[in-house]
Every structure is written in structure tokens, then in C-alpha cells.
Amino acid sequence: MSNKVALISGAARGQGRAHAIRLAQDGYDILAFDICRQIDTVAYALPTRDDLEITADLVKQAGGDIHIEVADVRDSEAVDAVVRAGMQRFGRIDAVIANAGVMTNMGPASQTKAAWLDAIDIMLTGVFNTISSAVDPLITGGRGGSIVITSSVAGFVGLVDGDTGNAGQLGYVAAKHGVVGLMRAYANLLAPHSIRVNTVHPSGVNTPMIVNPELDKHLETRPQLLAAVQNLLPVNWVESDDIANAVAFLVSDAARYITGVTLPVDAGYTVRL
Helix, strand or coil: CCCCEEEEECCCCHHHHHHHHHHHHCCCEEEEEECCCCCCCCCCCCCCHHHHHHHHHHHHHCCCCEEEEECCCCCHHHHHHHHHHHHHHHCCCCEEEECCCCCCCCCHHHHCHHHHHHHHHHHHHHHHHHHHHHHHHHHHHCCCEEEEEECCHHHCCCCCCCCCCCHHHHHHHHHHHHHHHHHHHHHHHHHHHCEEEEEEEECCECCCCCCCHHHHHHHHCCHHHHHHCCCCCCCCCECHHHHHHHHHHHHCHHHCCCCCCEEEECCCHHHHC
């Protein structure tokens, strides 16, 4: 392929960075954005502008061009501005990877309504904002395209920690289930334009969102949750490159007739259940 462009949210590190690098290796140019600041309901450190700059450097090393922006997926006008900037730079969008996500299920803030709202606003409304901003360029490009949404194994099962007050955990599960319905609706809406829409569902991924001291402390006091997040295959975590490989397949011509699919990349997690 040549000159294709992928819009990726949550691209400063972790899965988003892996997607950007892998798609650059496959010939895409990248339009990447991330919030690059802390959110009060998130107990672990979120990425910075420096992290986003590192992603940009790695994409260039992989052979791709990249345009980066700092924007919050909860702010539809900000996401619109990212897409406008990308269209001015590249003139097209061919793939959308709606990836931005957080865990608001740790620490005292997890017990607040704000934790619920941040989970829903980032991982459900934020997905809607990202896709809706890019739909017109995808359609008017007339070349078809692909949208991949990052869900989770928590989009299949009611993954909880036994704490009925953990609004952040409930919000996470609700958002990850919610994007499956959103995906299916968009798959129907966009099929006439040859735009495919799918979700990927990782189990725990070896990224700073999961592998951090705050989650370690959270799991120490919740053995039932630790038992609930075990994979069938003998690995504690899957790697961000594993998810990026699945995303690269779904946006490729090899998956040209795959749409409306919920694809687990979970080391057998959902089979075990």
C-alpha cells in the first residue's frame, strides 16, 4: 500500500504506540493524538507530551510520516480539530483506531461518580467522538476503509472486583460492552461505503495502564479479581504488539470481507470462562 493514513487515539504509549509503529511498518502515515495530562480519577501516571513525541520518533524510524496532536477524546471539538489538521497534512483518512482508554477502578476516586463518568466519557463517548469526526473523510474518500475499536475481555464478561461501590470498574465494563453495540451499528451504517468496523478484545496487556504499582496494590487486596484475570495460556499478560498484529490484519485487504466481528486477543481468557 502507499499513502494510506491511520487516525489513532491514545497513541502516546502502550497499545496506541504499538498500533502506530506497526501500521507505519505496513506503509501507513499516522495521525496520532493523546490527552498528555493527568485525570483526577486515574491513580497511575498518564502519558505526557514527551511520550507522544517518542511515538512520533518511532513511527519515523519505522518508515512512516506522522502528525501528532494533544487532544482529549471527551472533547468532540478537539477531536474534530485533530481530523482537520490531519486532512490538511495528509489529505485522507483510510483507517481509524479508536484506542484511547484508562482504568478508573483504583484508589479512593474509584468510589465516585466521577470515576464512572470518566470511564464512559473516554471509552464510549470518546470512541463515538473519534469515529464521528472521521466518518466524512472516510466516506468522501470513496476508497472504503476500516475502523477498529479497542474493547476488552471486559466487553464480553462482567469483570468486577467484589466491591459494589467501585464505580470506575463498573464504568469500565459498561464502556467496553457499549462499544460492541456501537461497532455493530456503525458496521451496518458504513457497509454501503465499503467501510468495515470491528472490535478487538485483549485480556491484560503489558502496558503502563495495567503494569503499574497502583494496580499491583489494588490486586493485593482483591484475590478474587486476581484469579478472575488469569489467561488460559501460561502467560500473565499479552503484549501490545500482539494487539497491533490483530489490528494490522483487520485494516488490511486480507480482512476485506470481515466486518462486525468481536476479535479476542486474550491468550484464551474467554475460553477459560
